[in-house]
Amino acid sequence: MGEPIGSAAGAVLAEHSHGVGAPATTRAQLLRSRDVADFPIVTGREEEWRFTPIRRLRGLSNGTFVPAPVGLSYHSLSIPDGVTVTCTPRESAQFGAVLTPFDRVSAQAMTSATDAVTVEVAPNAAPTEPIVLRVEGKGAHHGVAFGHTVLNVGASAQAVVVLDHVGSATLADNVEISVGANASLRLISIADWDRDAVQLQHHKARLDRDASLTHIAVTLGGDVVRQYTSVEFAGRGAQVDAYGIYFADAGQHLEHRLLMDHGVPDCRSNVGYRGALQGQDAHTVWVGDVLIRPEATGTQTYEINRNLVLTDGARADSVPNLEIQTGEVVSAGHASATGRFDDEQLFYLQARGIPEAEARRLVVRGFFAELVNKIGLPDIQDRLSSAIEARLAVRGV
Amino acid sequence: MSTLEIKDLHVNVTTGDGEEKAILNGVNLVVNSGQTHAVMGPNGSGKSTLAYAIAGHPRYTVTSGSITLDGQDVLALSVDERARAGLFLAMQYPVEVAGVSVANFLRTAATALRGQAPAVRTWVKEVKAAMDKLGMDPAFSERNVNEGFSGGEKKRHEILQLELLKPRFAILDETDSGLDIDALRVVSEGVNRVRETGDTGVLLITHYTRILRYIKPDMVHVFVGGAIVEEGGPELAERLEAEGYERFIPVKAALSVTL
Numbered sequence: 270m271g272e273p274i275g276s277a278a279g280a281v282l283a284e285h286s287h288g289v290g291a292p293a294t295t296r297a298q299l300l301r302s303r304d305v306a307d308f309p310i311v312t313g314r315e316e317e318w319r320f321t322p323i324r325r326l327r328g329l330s331n332g333t334f335v336p337a338p339v340g341l342s343y344h345s346l347s348i349p350d351g352v353t354v355t356c357t358p359r360e361s362a363q364f365g366a367v368l369t370p371f372d373r374v375s376a377q378a379m380t381s382a383t384d385a386v387t388v389e390v391a392p393n394a395a396p397t398e399p400i401v402l403r404v405e406g407k408g409a410h411h412g413v414a415f416g417h418t419v420l421n422v423g424a425s426a427q428a429v430v431v432l433d434h435v436g437s438a439t440l441a442d443n444v445e446i447s448v449g450a451n452a453s454l455r456l457i458s459i460a461d462w463d464r465d466a467v468q469l470q471h472h473k474a475r476l477d478r479d480a481s482l483t484h485i486a487v488t489l490g491g492d493v494v495r496q497y498t499s500v501e502f503a504g505r506g507a508q509v510d511a512y513g514i515y516f517a518d519a520g521q522h523l524e525h526r527l528l529m530d531h532g533v534p535d536c537r538s539n540v541g542y543r544g545a546l547q548g549q550d551a552h553t554v555w556v557g558d559v560l561i562r563p564e565a566t567g568t569q570t571y572e573i574n575r576n577l578v579l580t581d582g583a584r585a586d587s588v589p590n591l592e593i594q595t596g597e598v599v600s601a602g603h604a605s606a607t608g609r610f611d612d613e614q615l616f617y618l619q620a621r622g623i624p625e626a627e628a629r630r631l632v633v634r635g636f637f638a639e640l641v642n643k644i645g646l647p648d649i650q651d652r653l654s655s656a657i658e659a660r661l662a663v664r665g666v
Numbered sequence: 667m668s669t670l671e672i673k674d675l676h677v678n679v680t681t682g683d684g685e686e687k688a689i690l691n692g693v694n695l696v697v698n699s700g701q702t703h704a705v706m707g708p709n710g711s712g713k714s715t716l717a718y719a720i721a722g723h724p725r726y727t728v729t730s731g732s733i734t735l736d737g738q739d740v741l742a743l744s745v746d747e748r749a750r751a752g753l754f755l756a757m758q759y760p761v762e763v764a765g766v767s768v769a770n771f772l773r774t775a776a777t778a779l780r781g782q783a784p785a786v787r788t789w790v791k792e793v794k795a796a797m798d799k800l801g802m803d804p805a806f807s808e809r810n811v812n813e814g815f816s817g818g819e820k821k822r823h824e825i826l827q828l829e830l831l832k833p834r835f836a837i838l839d840e841t842d843s844g845l846d847i848d849a850l851r852v853v854s855e856g857v858n859r860v861r862e863t864g865d866t867g868v869l870l871i872t873h874y875t876r877i878l879r880y881i882k883p884d885m886v887h888v889f890v891g892g893a894i895v896e897e898g899g900p901e902l903a904e905r906l907e908a909e910g911y912e913r914f915i916p917v918k919a920a921l922s923v924t925l
Contacts, residue, residue, distance in 0.1 A: 612724060617761040620721050621775035621827065622749035631774065633766025635810070 274279070301369040305332070308373035317372060320554040322522050325493050327413060327439045328465055329374050336381070339407055339440055340414025343386045346401040351394025352580040354426070357387045363419050366499075367445035368473035375471040375497070378441035382417040388430060393450065399429040399646060400626055406438025409492075416442030420456065424449035424477070429458045431649065437463035441640055442493045446474035448482050448532030450504060457481040457644055461656070462490035464521075471497045476536075478504025485644055486542075488515040488523050499528040500538065502565070508537040512640050512651070513555075516660055518584065519548025526556045529572070531565035540572035543640055545633055546583035547660070554586045557603065568598040576607040577628075577636050580662075630661050668699040668736050670720075670835045675731035677712075677719045677892075686727070689715040691892040693731070695869075699834060702861055702868040704878060704903060707889030708911045713871045714758060716840040716889070720869075721755040722748050724877070735835070735909060750779055752834030755840050756824040763811040768823065769793070771811045773832060779831055796829045798861070801852050818849035825856035836860065837869045844878035854880030875907040890914045 281438040299317070300307065311330035313323040318330075328334030345354040358365065364385050370376035388400060404416070422428055426449065448454045460468060468491055474482055488494050500509050509529065529538040544553045576585035588601035610632060618628035618654045637657060644650050689712045707713050719726045720733060722745040733740040735751055743751060763771065772793060777783045784792075794804060800822045812820055821841055828836055831865035840856065842850055858865050858881060860866050870881060878886075878900070886902040887894045888911070895914050896902065 298771070385763050399718070438898065543696035611761070613761045614763055616721075616723055616745060617757065618775075620749055620757075620770075621771075621831065622746055622778035623774055624746050624778065625744070628746070631766050631771075632763065635763055640763030 288584045291512060302370055303365050303369055303379050305373060305376040308376050311373050314401065317526070320552075321495055321524060321558075322493060325467065325522070326374070326469070329377060329413060329439070329467075331439050331470060332377070334413040334439070337407070337412030337414045337439070340411060341407065341416055341440060342405045344403040344405065345388075346403055347398055349396030349398045349400060351391045351396050351426070352400055353389045353398070355387050355389075357385050357419070358383065359383055359417070361385065361387075363387060363421070363445070365415065365445070367447050367475045368443055368471065370471065371497070371499070372471075374441050374469045374601045375443055375612045376441050376548070378417065378469075378471075382415040382442070382458055383387055385417040385419050387419040388421070390422045390426045390428045390452075393425045395424065395427040395503070399431050401431045401433060404432060404434045406434070406436035406440065406462065409439050409463070409467065413439045415439065416440060418442065418444045419461040420444065420454070421541055422448045422452045422454045425451045427453045428455075429646070430454065431646070432456070432458040434458075434460045434462055434468065437466045439467045439470045440483050443472075444470065444472045446472060446482070448474065448507075450477040451479045452477070452482040453481040453483075455485070455645065457485045457487065457646065457649060458496075460486075460488040460491060460494050460496070462494070464490060464492065466491040467493045469493075469495045473500070474498075474500045474509065475503050476500065476507035478511065480504065482509045483505065484509065484511045485640075486511075486513040486515075486525060487653060488513070488525070491521065491523070493522045493524075495522075495524040495526070497526045497528075499530065501530050502533050502536040505533055505535045507533075509539070510643075511538070511540045512643050513542035513544075514637055514640050515542070515544040515553060516657060516662075517544065517546045517551040517553045518660060519582075522552045522554075524554035526554075527558060527572070529559045529570060531559070531561045531568045531570065534565055535567040536565065537572070538572075541640065542574045543576070543637060544574075544585065544638065544658075545577045545579055546578040549582035551583040552586075553584075555605075556588045556590070558590045559592070561593045561598055561599070561601060562577070563594045566595055567599055568595075568601065569599045571600065571602045573604040575605075575636075577633065578607060578609050580632070601641040601659040630658060633657065633661060638663055668834045669869065670753075670869075671732075671734045672696070672720070673732045673734075675716075675733065676729045677715055677720065678727045678729055679715060680725050687758065688729075689892050690719065690725075691895055695887065695894065697835060697867040697869055698731065700861075700864040701869045701885070702881065702883045704870045704872060704883035704886060704887045705887045705889050706872055706875070706903065706906060708915065709873060711889045712892040713873075713889050714839055715892075717755055717837045717869075717871055720748075720837055721753060746778065752833060754828060754833030754836045756821075756828055756836065756838045758840040758843060760812045760815075760820045760824055762813045764813060766811050768809055768852075769807040769810055772807070772827065775827065775831060793830065796826055799829075800826055800856055802826065807915045817844045818846065821845060821849065821853050822856075825853050828860055829856055829900060832860075832863075833866060835867045835869065837871065839871050840873060841870075842872055842874060850877060851880060857881055875903050878903045888914055
């Protein structure tokens, strides 16, 4: 059954009171359950679904989907020392240990996924190579696939994990991330789907004391990609940097939602997402929620989303939400900016002899450069830069 | 030798609310390579409009007249084509380009202007030497273009480009504004190095006479109300320094009072 906040048994939230006039609901106060039956079907009128094209979800919104016989494969391309990658059945204790789904599609995935791919990094391990997990879709029209991934980083370990989504699929999946005390994880999740893919994914991270997570979402491909990244702070001194890079072409819907849930003191969250859009009906959505609970004193948080609209006909929605329930924060801020090419920038570059198309490429490359460099893996950075250049070349922007 | 010729140039600017407003009302000017012409005038006289119109900024529309470079119609060229034809504008307010390093920017510009990428070894040396002469730290080339630059750094960066890109004609739009004496001297020395090559014609647009102590013009043009109202040699600058622009500004109709 469903569990409203404040109830026992697996509810993530603790009971808390609101001052008079506080908002009735926030993202964090919604129903949570592992069972899809607890959620009403999604109509698109719900606040959290209002931007999503429900009709393009191939039945994931209301249970009318057709399951795919074989929809997906996972390949661990490299498994360094100190790391194990296994396939664990849904009955294992880890399944649902970090995430209790917030919404119907995430709950559907948790209800329907049969196994989890589990990556374990041993305590104190510090593999020098990244752990690369390639998630390959076998075709978007074979039916709907469900996935589940568990990433456990042991105490004081340090690791880099790449989740590389390629091919095509209609997929709903959850990723449960646990970063142990004093451990650090850099996770790069790439949605490089073929054009016809649909993916709805929830990343839930739980950070123990002094843990640190750098989460980088790269979203390029697919017809609809909706990624929800939520972070729960389970111990003091934990910190997360969540970055996102996305590029929507004509007709694509790329949606990113975040929840930084500060429930313990002295944690830090920093969110920076940047997107570019081009072509008719390219649509991006960014909704960044930060919740600072009464007990989360000493919190530092900042979130910013920037969008570069390259052509007419594209639409970027950007909604930062900051809910602060204690006066004792160190800093809390948010910003959002959506704009077109800056004519003065183009003029400056062209006045130095640089042709217009190349000047535009320079500006777009520069727009993403700071975040691309956070990836720290030259192969992936090059691949991403090439993908962006190719997009620009197609559109002749 | 090259010649930049401006004939009876009329230019409108598109204002913020989309209105067209006439700024230049028939400008005539001829600059030959190796020469330095100072264009001086009060604020709002249209000096910067002249600079932007030559460079081809989209906000400015030429309604009549011509600009030619050795007979070639400059107005028919796009902004980047004008630069490749040999025109350079040192901007009064250089624009930030986030995520693009100075090194990358300079190399991209040099590649575009030369038609091929400069050889890495000689280019790096060339850039380093030019930066050194302008008193710029080598770490400067790793910074993003104009991002967080001080006023003096922006102007040095403009002159660095001038020295590296070696245009046929350089228009310096109030490069001296807002500089302290030390920075003004460094920037002026850079301009003088370019002048000494004898290959570049300079159009020095300025409000103040101070820079003319460091850069000696061959000709001085006084610009008022969107046109040149007086021309002369360097002595005209000295007169402007002593007298200001008052005598060029039309006296408002005398107040008539009936007692």
